[in-house]
Amino acid sequence: MVVSDPGGDSDVLITGMAWSTALGSDLDGVWQALLSGATGMTAVPSAHPLRNDRAAVLPDLPVDLDPVRRQLEAGSRTLRAAVSDAGLDITDPRLRLVVGTSYGSHLDVPPDGLNVWGDALATEVGLARRPLVVSTACSAGSDAISVGAALIGAGEEEICVVGGVDVLTPAKRLGHSALGTMSPTALRAFDASHDGTILGEGAAFLVLEVGGSARARGAHRRGRMAGVGSANDATGPTAPDPSGDTVVRAVHAALASAGRGTAEVGVLNAHGSGTPVNDDVESRAFATAFANGEAAGAVAPVVFATKGAFGHTLGATGALEAVAVLLALRDGRVPPVPGLRTVMPGFPLPLPSGVPLPFTGDVGLSVTIGFGGFTTCLALEAPA
Template sequence: MSGAALMATGGAVCVTGMGWTTALGDDIDGVWRRLVKGDSGIRELAPDARGRPRWAATLPGAGGPATERQVSLAASTASLALADAGCGAEAVDVLVLGSSLGPHLDDACEESPHAWASAAGERLGVRESPVVVSTACSSGSDALLVAAAMISTGAARRCVAGGIDLLSEAKLLGHAALGTASTTGIRPFAEDRDGTVLGEGAGFLVLEARADAEARGARVWGELRGWGSSNDATGPTAPDSSGGGAVLAVERALRKAGVTADEVAVINAHGTGTPANDATESACYATLFGDRPVLSATKPAFGHTLGATGAIEAIALLLSLHHKQTPPMLPSGAALPVDGPVGISVTLGFGGFNTCLVAERAR
């Protein structure tokens, strides 16, 4: 399909398939029910060498060579999304994979970061070489952004895109050294928050042009209406405390979607639980939205899954719009109604990467 032909259909980017592998399971409906109940996959680990408490959200069967785990999880989770979409890998033009560091903190090798992604694409059965995105904790969101842009411009008709990251001792030690790891549990936006809790997982979505989705009678979960990004240029790990960089990413996404801040019914926040990140997000939302809309965050359930978080949270946002409610931010809370068809998902990554995706409930 040419770009002109696609624009004639409205340039809509439909989500026709979703798949995730999380600490709460890998069934879309089953995990959603657990989210709404306030379940959490976070568990206490053995204390670190200094005797400090540690928490994490791990997948069953963790262990084994890091590269093989990365390839296997990427392929299996992307397969879930394809099955949900009712199409095979042969129908996919491009696979777009996001990950923070892939397996390279744990496997000593000289291979390019593209190597594991190529292996995952081959195992999945996608013919073309994959596109790989590595923008820290925004990787999953940016993978979706890249795929959506390819479809909206006519460069591709159908993409599988998402993010994956696995937990390792190196990542746990790294966040402990940075002072971003909580020793008491994750509490996004709470006054007594003291850090984040890491997790592992993967999330993938099948994106396609509306004309192609309609032609094959596909079930549509929703649409990606807009996307925007920015960079704080503040420091390797410190966000822009004014929230200005995040504001710019959200404004760009809303403008591309053709919607106003007043039309946003729900925000799936990055919500890491660190004092600095949560303060930055709070400043952003206060600038753009005031006291509305409904605010949600899923890291208390899944942990901070790093490069996978943006894709997993995009699925959670689409489910919130579909079911017209959003899960509680903390296990002690209650699900809240979502009164409107439009929502946003925001990710803020190390290195100053900010990404916002605008989604709309299926029409």
């Protein structure tokens, strides 16, 4: 459980962050591109027939590079950038890496084990300690963040570098094409014409620190890790529980651990995969989760989604979206949802279409929904 102690010595501060995306790796540059409605989707040739040849790939990482090497390259450069952003040395023995991925490169090459990949990443960047590796499908990045926050909240660690990495591979594209989750047209989250997702790749890391220690060293504050909620619907291997109850439980648990209520939420980054099933689940869940806040006359939180720009980055998605929430809290506005023209019937909360949308409030949520029923909600706060 995350310690909710705003301003206290034991709270969990976010002192650094970095991302590598299909739109680049500069924090503010990518954020401005998102605000302008840019997308990283492009045609990516495939040796196999697919429902769609488009994907969102890292622009400076050759797609024909060995997938193991691509995973390490994406992870190492982003990890170094996050630690540098926090003003720390990568060899500091206090750093504990917690990294999430779905299958990484392991669907396409004989697996050595995800722990071996994590060890290789730690060795690549010069970390002094072995990492913890989390693999909970598309919620892996969020769950890595939650594990690091829990370790700090329990007094087990002083500094955790947390996040997710996943790369595009032929097997992943074939799998989603065969499952029918890949859109034959484009990723249009929460649009009336949504018909599936498009895959992408990326990496993101955040540096979490004990509040007292971070303040003592004069660390720059990107935000505060306020709370985490997770749930599993155990409905099936891929599709989530259509009722949305699992998402509601995760949202309420995150806010409870943060000591906050639904009426205090200003912004919510949705999973927004663009599949009709997932979008419908989130629509139902948000209608239920925020019903009390609306009844009390609160302003409804603004919802946004970034997968139309970054692609569905699988195990990296929760970490990328946490960074996006922190930047939204900093600026008080969210980027338009790529491809959104006509909001799906019944969606209960404001969505930005075409232009950025401002909001008020210092609490943001990030929701991820993974295969296997893994649902995680992160509660983040603007820096004090």
